[in-house]
Amino acid sequence: MPELLLDLVQTFLTILATILLAIPAAIRAGTPLLYGTLGEVYAERSGVLNLGMEGMMIMGAVSGFAVAQITNNAGWGLLAAALVGGLLALVHAFASITLRVNQVVSGLALTMLGLGISSLMGKQFVGQPLAARLQPVDIPILSDLPILGELFFQFDVMVYISIVLVPVLWFVLYKTRLGVTLRSVGENPSAADALGVNVTFVRYAAVVFGGMLAGIGGSYLSIAYAPAWIEGMTAGAGWIVVALTIFAMWDPSRALLGAYLFGGVRVLQFRLQPLGISPNLLNMLPYVLTILVLWLSSGQAAKRRLGAPAALMTAYSREER
Amino acid sequence: MKMARIRIEKRLSSPRWLPVASLAGGLLLALLTVAVIFAALGVNPLVAFQRIFRGGFGSLYGLQETVTKSIPLMLIGVGLTLAFRGRMYNIGAEGQFMMGAIFATGIVRLFPQWPFFLLLTTMFLAGFVGGALWAGIPALLKTRFRVDETLTSLMMVYVAYEAVKFLVYGPWRGSDTRGFPITDEFPLAAQIPILTGTRIHYPTLLIALLAAVVVYVLLTRTKLGYEIRVSGENPEAARYAGMDFRKVALVVMLISGGLAGLAGMGEVAGIHFRLRPPEAISPGYGFTAIIVAWLARLNPLAAILTAFLLGGLLVGGDAIQIALNLPAATVQIFNGVILLFVIASELFNQYRFRLEK
Numbered sequence: 050m051p052e053l054l055l056d057l058v059q060t061f062l063t064i065l066a067t068i069l070l071a072i073p074a075a076i077r078a079g080t081p082l083l084y085g086t087l088g089e090v091y092a093e094r095s096g097v098l099n100l101g102m103e104g105m106m107i108m109g110a111v112s113g114f115a116v117a118q119i120t121n122n123a124g125w126g127l128l129a130a131a132l133v134g135g136l137l138a139l140v141h142a143f144a145s146i147t148l149r150v151n152q153v154v155s156g157l158a159l160t161m162l163g164l165g166i167s168s169l170m171g172k173q174f175v176g177q178p179l180a181a182r183l184q185p186v187d188i189p190i191l192s193d194l195p196i197l198g199e200l201f202f203q204f205d206v207m208v209y210i211s212i213v214l215v216p217v218l219w220f221v222l223y224k225t226r227l228g229v230t231l232r233s234v235g236e237n238p239s240a241a242d243a244l245g246v247n248v249t250f251v252r253y254a255a256v257v258f259g260g261m262l263a264g265i266g267g268s269y270l271s272i273a274y275a276p277a278w279i280e281g282m283t284a285g286a287g288w289i290v291v292a293l294t295i296f297a298m299w300d301p302s303r304a305l306l307g308a309y310l311f312g313g314v315r316v317l318q319f320r321l322q323p324l325g326i327s328p329n330l331l332n333m334l335p336y337v338l339t340i341l342v343l344w345l346s347s348g349q350a351a352k353r354r355l356g357a358p359a360a361l362m363t364a365y366s367r368e369e370r
Numbered sequence: 371m372k373m374a375r376i377r378i379e380k381r382l383s384s385p386r387w388l389p390v391a392s393l394a395g396g397l398l399l400a401l402l403t404v405a406v407i408f409a410a411l412g413v414n415p416l417v418a419f420q421r422i423f424r425g426g427f428g429s430l431y432g433l434q435e436t437v438t439k440s441i442p443l444m445l446i447g448v449g450l451t452l453a454f455r456g457r458m459y460n461i462g463a464e465g466q467f468m469m470g471a472i473f474a475t476g477i478v479r480l481f482p483q484w485p486f487f488l489l490l491t492t493m494f495l496a497g498f499v500g501g502a503l504w505a506g507i508p509a510l511l512k513t514r515f516r517v518d519e520t521l522t523s524l525m526m527v528y529v530a531y532e533a534v535k536f537l538v539y540g541p542w543r544g545s546d547t548r549g550f551p552i553t554d555e556f557p558l559a560a561q562i563p564i565l566t567g568t569r570i571h572y573p574t575l576l577i578a579l580l581a582a583v584v585v586y587v588l589l590t591r592t593k594l595g596y597e598i599r600v601s602g603e604n605p606e607a608a609r610y611a612g613m614d615f616r617k618v619a620l621v622v623m624l625i626s627g628g629l630a631g632l633a634g635m636g637e638v639a640g641i642h643f644r645l646r647p648p649e650a651i652s653p654g655y656g657f658t659a660i661i662v663a664w665l666a667r668l669n670p671l672a673a674i675l676t677a678f679l680l681g682g683l684l685v686g687g688d689a690i691q692i693a694l695n696l697p698a699a700t701v702q703i704f705n706g707v708i709l710l711f712v713i714a715s716e717l718f719n720q721y722r723f724r725l726e727k
Contacts, residue, residue, distance in 0.1 A: 100520070104706075144710060144713075148714050148717055149378070149717065149721075150713045150714055150716075151713055154660075154664065155710065155713065158705075158706045159710070161657065161702045161706035162702070162703060162706025163706070164699055164702045165701065165702030165703035165704070166411070166703055167699075168697040168700065168702070169696060169697060169703070172696070172697055288521065288525070292521050292525070329536035329539065332532045333533075336528040337525075337529060340526070343511075343517050343518065343521060344517050
């Protein structure tokens with residue numbers, strides 16, 4: 050009898066260890082998603098849906114890699130990725146805020162554009178190893194902890210920055226004047242306008258900020274995670290980001306949970322493959338999970354009345370108030 | 371902060387030449403923008419444009435290929451005009467295309483002995499059903515649970531891609547394929563006839579043309595079409611008039627999905643005569659067809675023409691890929707820029723733009 054018990058305990062511990070050991074990998078895989086989702090949360094909070102995230106992430110990936118490779122400095126690469134992501138987002142802002150075109154179509158067009166330009170731009174970098182890849186940073190004392198230190202305190206700096214960004218962006222959104230302004234523009238732009246808020250400016254700023262984060266998220270893939278340039282390497286991450294934003298109910302803190310969950314699924318894909326499960330069926334997991342997440346959060350959103358920003362996807366103009 | 375603002379006013383009336391002029395202007399600006407992007411990336415735009423045009427429209431062979439590629443674009447594009455008119459953003463036609471291809475191949479595997487006409491007809495039907503079912507899932511999620519169809523239909527593209535790969539790498543891989551991930555060749559009875567000397571599988575082309583006419587009539591001459599248009603243009607008014615949003619949503623999704631499925635069937639049974647991996651049977655027809663629909667200003671008859679144009683762009687894109695050694699995704703630059711300028715130019719029909727200090 051005690052032997053059986055011992056067996057059970059051993060199995061349990063093995064499973065626990067497997068999961069625990071997978072957590073750092075899940076965090077790394079989830080980090081690009083986290084940057085993207087945080088960006089999309091801010092854009093959508095201002096009332097603008099940005100379906101161009103995939104395009105902004107892939108452009109961030111290629112330009113980040115290119116600049117990091119040429120300058121031999123990962124930091125410049127990340128900065129360039131943020132700028133390029135922001136620039137592409139500016140196009141979306143101009144189309145959807147100033148010209149008031151359909152936000153779905155504009156985002157889709159920018160994704161196509163980003164995929165096209167990145168493939169052309171990245172052609173010369175295909176197959177190159179990145180000399181200036183982002184190195185893991187040991188956090189003093191904490192990283193020396195047995196097991197835990199190795200698991201949780203030896204990430205690269207971009208992982209830590211994304212984790213710090215979560216409470217910061219949460220605080221700004223809910224506890225500051227800036228956050229109130231942003232949310233008011235997304236909920237009731239005409240009331241915000243009446244109170245003297247420059248609706249157009251706030252929306253532009255939010256969309257561009259979101260695009261910058263998307264660019265950084267994309268470059269995390271090519272500078273730290275892979276690190277290499279592979280055509281189409283975002284593989285739909287930008288779309289998952291849009292779904293995660295709904296899953297997170299437009300809340301930065303929930304974005305963390307969603308991003309790591311999806312990072313975990315990615316990791317699971319690779320760990321289950323040796324067990325003889327078809328890689329193709331495993332590759333479906335993130336997308337099926339996204340659909341499930343959208344389905345579940347739609348019910349939840351309806352129940353708790355914690356829905357989307359009321360003015361999401363509607364252009365604002367004074368004349369038509 | 372003082373800055374120049376663009377002031378936008380609604381037009382009360384618009385001259386008749388305006389829609390044509392704004393579309394032409396939009397396309398011209400789009401080409402200019404693409405030229406600037408090409409130049410910035412070190413590709414000579416004049417050479418590239420010339421090669422594309424010559425490749426797609428400059429020779430009999432080019433024109434034949436353009437027609438061939440316009441068949442799936444037309445089928446899907448026509449369906450999407452209907453979906454977008456009803457304000458259902460079905461952007462997952464690429465997945466519905468794949469399901470149509472899978473279903474048609476499934477019929478061949480089930481009934482390889484059937485006679486020509488019966489087998490092909492069943493395959494066409496199965497292709498439609500496969501695409502419609504795949505579009506039906508986002509449609510149901512939308513009508514039952516109010517889940518946004520944009521993302522769900524797109525996610526299902528990736529699932530469909532993996533499903534095709536699973537089949538051709540796994541259970542459906544052929545016995546005489548020397549290890550390639552493809553199915554065995556279809557029997558002759560399951561091959562759509564082609565115009566001799568070309569790759570044009572004309573029965574599918576006829577179906578596509580017919581679909582354009584049918585969808586046009588449906589939209590403009592029937593009560594259902596009226597309901598679709600009103601629900602799309604003014605959902606509030608449609609609700610007050612007692613129109614059933616769920617019915618409209620379901621119908622437009624099923625038809626657009628079904629037509630995309632037909633396109634997938636046409637490619638496997640008219641071009642490849644077998645199921646092959648996703649990237650081999652579609653260069654992104656489902657996404658390019660979104661531009662076909664918008665460029666046609668969501669008019670199904672106009673989609674015939676725009677499908678031909680974008681078919682030519684695809685053929686020309688292949689040409690520069692080989693001639694200038696550019697990646698296949700280069701054509702996406704055209705797609706994105708054209709789509710952006712087409713929707714932007716549409717606004718000039720409805721609004722007047724003024725620069726004010």
